[in-house]
Amino acid sequence: MANTITFVSLGPGEPELITLKGLKTLKEADIIYCPSTTLKNTKVSSRALDILLALDIDQAKVQLFDVPMSKDRTLALASYAAVSKLIHQAYLEGKNVAVTAEGDAGFYSSSHYIIDNLKRDGVVVDKIPGVPAFISAGALAHIHIAMQEEELHVVPGVITTSDLVDKIEKHRAVVIMKASQSAEDIKQAIHKAPQSTFHYFENVGLDTEYYTTDTEEIINRKFPYFSLLIIKS
Amino acid sequence: MANTITFVSLGPGEPELITLKGLKTLKEADIIYCPSTTLKNTKVSSRALDILLALDIDQAKVQLFDVPMSKDRTLALASYAAVSKLIHQAYLEGKNVAVTAEGDAGFYSSSHYIIDNLKRDGVVVDKIPGVPAFISAGALAHIHIAMQEEELHVVPGVITTSDLVDKIEKHRAVVIMKASQSAEDIKQAIHKAPQSTFHYFENVGLDTEYYTTDTEEIINRKFPYFSLLIIKS
CATH class of the missing domain: 3.40.1010.10 (Tetrapyrrole methylase, N-terminal domain)
Incomplete structure (x- = not known):
């Protein structure tokens, strides 16, 4: 060999x-x-x-x-x-x-x-190849990450509130990989896009795994290193 | 049980x-x-x-x-x-x-x-959860689908030439899932963004798997149902 x-x-x-x-x-x-x-x-x-x-x-x-x-x-x-x-x-x-x-x-x-x-x-x-974390997060949350006609944007971490709201208003599905890099901007976007669902995850696949869509919970949370979001408009 | x-x-x-x-x-x-x-x-x-x-x-x-x-x-x-x-x-x-x-x-x-x-x-x-086709395509092509600071856009199929060129000019990595739905627009974009690399795949994971980055090959090809592209600027 x-x-x-x-x-x-x-x-x-x-x-x-x-x-x-x-x-x-x-x-x-x-x-x-x-x-x-x-x-x-x-x-x-x-x-x-x-x-x-x-x-x-x-x-x-x-x-x-x-x-x-x-x-x-x-x-x-x-x-x-x-x-x-x-x-x-x-x-x-x-x-x-x-x-x-x-x-x-x-x-x-x-x-x-x-x-x-x-x-x-x-x-x-x-x-x-392997299963990316965001794919596993979608299964955990029982959601369709992206549907047949939907465009999906994956953001590595840094994003402004206005860019994020713009994506949501254009009905893009959005994944934010390292949410801790833009915690404040994401929290602002939650206020500006109340009709959307923010699926928030910590430590997917570990014992400390955490998932919520409760916006108040998300806003009060300190995002750790392994936190990600899937946002559906 | x-x-x-x-x-x-x-x-x-x-x-x-x-x-x-x-x-x-x-x-x-x-x-x-x-x-x-x-x-x-x-x-x-x-x-x-x-x-x-x-x-x-x-x-x-x-x-x-x-x-x-x-x-x-x-x-x-x-x-x-x-x-x-x-x-x-x-x-x-x-x-x-x-x-x-x-x-x-x-x-x-x-x-x-x-x-x-x-x-x-x-x-x-x-x-x-499972490994999506585009993730496997990236491994087959020996490429980094998205790097640390890069935003990735996944397009289900329908896209215009100008939208695609716009994404490329903004240095987004782009995945087009069902490329056959926009074959002509993609071929036009190849002419307009000659500095980018178009990774073109058919039937990933099957015996009939095919991969090329040769733009002339891609332009002359009739895209079948299971064709996808990963475009890197």
Whole structure:
């Protein structure tokens, strides 16, 4: 079997929402690179590793790489550069390398930093697609995220109140991925578009999962990092 | 075990891109409703059934329901109404009922016709999310569908040349789901936005899968029903 580098999408967080193909690739991999963060109490946390362990993947072949969470992205980019070299090295040694990505590896994923580094070094990687968080949020809320004739706008995070209200008035379905980046603007938009439904989610797929459409609840809430909205007019 | 109705997303077409949870639900179901179409030569075709068989699901518990493909949707709606009654009946008989959906059951899925019928009858269903076709197309093309700061617009099918060029000029990533509905307008946009990359796909996940970024190829092509584009500026 030839050496490979495969980015495996883990899906939204619930371990059983990985694909059969994704799980098979993890099982067959010689080494699995997996991002982690170091919390203030110096505890290492990795949502991806939690998923791997729930799926009975052998921890001995997992290599964590720490991605610093500070606003200044210099340290994170240095971390991606360092792990890209390790991944390339393992590949050159003939290994089947897997790299995990939460959600889907090609959809607002920081995987692209590593993929682009490898591409510059002449290595093309494979990706196994996965279920994005917003798709899972729609199932949790029992809604149709987008219907047959409806246009959907996915906003990564930063949006102004007027841009958001404009989308709603044009009857676009709107997904806001990192709602914490625009919490105040979104709360203003709730006042200006009272006829719309704001589906608000935190920590989709985790034990701390939370969902509401109660606008007063949403307005009083401090949006955490993993918060997203689906807005239907 | 209580009776249930679960819409199981099958993913983009490649059988192994179903989730573990989706497969488990299909295996545990007493009966599985699955859409089919009757072709002109009176042959019954069902992409969903093909996926189930590849996954070793017992065909004896599969019930096909025919969805007429004509532009007049009256017959299709009548078919959805009829199967909604059958699903409700099986549920009342205490069965665990699964209903299949290609891609994701909440994302531009005709599942909503059945779900809304059941809701009117007071029955709330569950959905198991899946990988949408455009997510799989991105993996096939080795691209980042959307990057960290990029807004993504998903267009179900109908779009004018000027609207599309406007999105491209604003640096939106654009997905067009049923490109055959606007083939001529898309081809015009290719001439007007030569700096952009048009990723064109047919039949993602099937043996007849096709992908190109060659604009001359795209312009000379007759877009079939299952064609989609991802446009990156």
